Amino acid sequence: MADKLINITLPDGTVLNKPIGSTGYDIAFGISESLAKQSIAVEINNEFKDLSYPMEKDCSLKILKKDADYALELIRHDCAHVMAEAVQALYPGTQVTIGPAIENGFYYDFARDKPFTVDDLEKIEKKMHEIIDEGLEFKREVWNREEAIKFFENEGELYKAEIIKDLPGSEEITIYRQGKWLDLCRGPHLPTTKHIGKSFKLMKVAGAYWRGNENNEMLTRIYGTAWRTDKELRTYLNMLKEAEKRDHRKIGKEMKLFTFDEEVGAGLPLWLPNGSVLIEQLENLAKETENDAGYDRVKTPHITKGSLYEKSGHLSHYKDSMFPAMDIDGNEYYLKPMNCPHHHKIYASLPRTYKELPVRLAEYGTCYRYEKSGQLFGLMRVRSMQMNDAHIYCTEEQFKNEFLSVCNMYLYYFKIFGIEKYEMRLSLHDPEKLGEKYVDEPELWIKTEKLVRESLQDGELNFVEIPGEAAFYGPKIDVQVWSAIGREFTLATNQVDFAIPSRFDLTYIDKDNKNQTPLCIHRAPLGTHERFIGFLIEHFAGNFPLWLAPVQxxxxxxxxxxxxxxxxxxxxxxxxxxxxxxxxxxxxxxxxxxxxxxxxxxxxxxxxxxxxxxxxxxxxxxxxxxxxxxxxxxxxxxxxxxxxxxxx
RNA sequence: GCCAUUGUAGCUCAGUUGGCCAGAGCAGCUGAUUUGUAAUCAGCGGGUCGGGGGUUCGAAUCCCUCCAAUGGCUCCA
Missing domain, CATH: 3.40.50.800 (Anticodon-binding domain)
Incomplete structure (x- = not known):
């Protein structure tokens, strides 16, 4: 009985007429034996599949070799599987959870009473080599959902069982076997463990919350890096070494720019004379630029009564990031986490008319935020920070123009510093979180988000939209930059604050002598001194241009x-x-x-x-x-x- | 905040299974040298081994606790 045939279209347009159930390997073998040997996976109808995946109907087929971009992802993902097997072989009773490929490598999260330490890595690596040497075939199987859940529960793999329970009903439950070991996995995989090669290295252990939620239990994560060849691996490790040399903490110490002192406190940098030169130069630049752009400079105090932050919404939306209150004469006072409320008060201190708008108030104010101890990081995440801050109060007609001018100010700065890689992100609110994460003003959100989007489009600026990332008081543009050693940071930020008008009774008198409410733009093109200088140190590797150099x-x-x-x-x-x-x-x-x-x-x-x-x-x-x-x-x-x- | 690791002179690091007054290089100070585009030579000073508590005849080394840093998770300028 002749098999039913299907048409398989190759990338060059050739159509092959082959038996149903043919695999990528079969096709590759038909073309040449050496191709079959080199093949590692296929793309069927633009979806990545195993080389052994049987084709059931007409389709397009692309055979992938080790040089394909996707090969790296497969190597890394398979590495994660092999590592999981090695870990379970060496440490019985450890549960597996998830283990994806990531940039430059992979990780796997394990549940184990005693977390792994770096000393365990060598042993695990050795075991991985053994598994790879065995050249075990990765075999895909489709399982019945209920049976799969039962199976993993019996095995004591409660996390896997939970994952299956949460998968949508339409999803096929697939598992992959390598020898005796198996794992729930969507695939695809390389043909055998041998295809992974040995160009990998376990890098570090870390704690990670189950499903990324800090209320869940802490799992123990092992990170590794994996490449096609030893040469690629060496290049990568070398790059990490080079990056270390550019680290702003290292250079900051060498160049005597700043220091931290245990007795002063975590996250509270002390600026040494050399570093203070940098600050001064940046401030001069900002003052010059802002002066030309029609800003007025103001100064405001570091502590303020709690009632002001109640009005501004900080106490209901931002309290976790504020230092606790201090009691002064029976009043609660807080260290200021932002300058906005003070600037609003300055705006409100005088009657305003449409003739003087836009009012642009700028301040290099020092703010204090309570960052959890574990997230402090050199100058990039600190608890006391000097912000290149300003608030612009304008009419609705002026809004787009003002917003765009601010964005263009970023670009002007970027040119001065030679920053070429950046991304503008329009952060929008999440309607489901109105009233908790975001102020409860549904129409205003939609209206201002539209205004912001349009002004960016008018200015022909490239941007991406990110839902659910807005500030609690309005949508914002964040500008992401990458330091020379690949660290990503939000540098500049430009936010709309529409909660202000009603809360602070900010008004101006329009042409018809009527009270109107201004819009407020909150912007910080140079972010904070701390982060910006940290970034600049890495950007220039400490080799500052003459105008910035502490000693010229x-x-x-x-x-x-x-x-x-x-x-x-x-x-x-x-x-x-x-x-x-x-x-x-x-x-x-x-x-x-x-x-x-x-x-x-x-x-x-x-x-x-x-x-x-x-x-x-x-x-x-x-x-x-x-x-x-x-x-x-x-x-x-x-x-x-x-x-x-x-x-x- | 959570998990792991780390903390020895101004800096970079040694310090073996707990055992003589804790070491090196660079930097610093003093002296000699008077020098042409990336290191002249010699001598000297400098450390409550992150803080506190404990185990021990004896602790930089083992235990507890606090502080700080680092790598992640979560969060963010």
């Missing part, structure tokens, strides 16, 4: 015979506002140059006999080396120009 020039003497002239040069530079040091130690020039290079000082002004005789200096640039000599005056003019123009 170091005067280096070749011998102390030239100290008098060098001192004059030093004074001259200093009186021109250049941040300059002098190295007149009784050391060899090479040693002084080396020190300057290590300290990442952009310019060295070297002085010897020749320079003294013709009133010049020999210029050396960090990295670039000897730049020849210049008359002192020309040197100063050149530097000043570079600084004033904030040349990168």
């Amino acid at each position: 020039v170091v005067v280096i003497t070749i011998s102390d015979k030239f100290n008098d002239y060098a001192n004059n040069v030093f004074k001259e530079l200093k009186s021109n506002g250049i941040r300059v040091n002098i190295d007149n130690r009784s050391e060899k020039m090479g040693a002084k140059i080396r020190l300057a290079e290590i300290n990442k000082i952009p310019i060295m002004a070297i002085i010897g006999e020749k320079e003294v005789s013709d009133n010049s200096i020999s210029v050396r640039r960090k990295f670039k080396g000897d730049q020849g000599s210049l008359k002192l005056n020309d040197f100063i003019q050149n530097i000043k120009k570079e600084i004033d123009n904030r040349i990168l």
